[in-house]
Amino acid sequence: MHTATAGRIRARGPALPRTRPRDPGPHRHRDPDAPRHRDPDAPRIRLRGLGTARPRLRPHRPAVPRPRDDRGSTTFEFLGMFPYILTMLAVLWQCAIVGYAYHLAGNAADEAARAGAVGESCAAAASEHVGGAWGIRTECSAGTLYTAEVRLDMPVFAPGLFDLDIPVYGKAAAVNERED
Template identity: 45%
Template sequence: MRPMRGMGLLRIPRGERDRGQTVIEFVGVVPLILLLLVALWQCALVGYTFVLAGNAADEGARAGAAAERGGDGACAGAARKELSSAWDPDIACGPDGGSMYHATVTLHIPILIPGVLNGFPVDGTAAHVKER
């Protein structure tokens, strides 16, 4: 690099002064992109948990309503069959005293970053008419 005459200061040609800028911008943006991906994955887990809780409650209520005897056992068994053990379900089943059989499944959302959402519970409820 040669100093330019008449300016009194050392000037760097335009192509030389932008060198490395792309790398610096990339290093600065990558953590933000990764954080966004983790947040999107956590949102997907929340939605999936809602779907699983509702489906397990529906299957449990259907099995409990169709059972001749011991509807609570059939309800809990059918609801657990729809879920893996990783979801740690709490299942409550029983008739309402009328013609309906109710099931409630409570799941705890798995958290990617501990302490962010603290695994709030998600309830899924369903009811079916008892079969006679």
């Protein structure tokens, strides 16, 4: 009696006597002089109606050989997708730059309004918190509230390389604390 398991044939019943001890496997210590594969003259197991089969230590090979012409297809597909991957990374980076520009403009406007409310230079406070490559312009006005509006140029990929014609605005106000 026999059963087929995933393409391999396994005999049921009492175990056949072995001529050599079983291979201990890679996780146990073994004799370094012992052969790594079974001997080609090892006894064959006879199964009724199925011919002979040799015990294997190697993984089972499929009955249908794999075609050899698909080698390198993963590399080729990756190279085909690489421009799209780079484009997506550039778009994500530009989104991060846009968010950072709005954050800088808002922070610079807030600092400029605070400085102007206590009598210090509004434009100097705004420029202190933004680098020179961002093309900063500051407008300040005094009243009951001291307001500051900061305009930055939108950079492409990095500040100072190339600017879009899209301005980024930040606006803030603080209570005027100056005694005039």
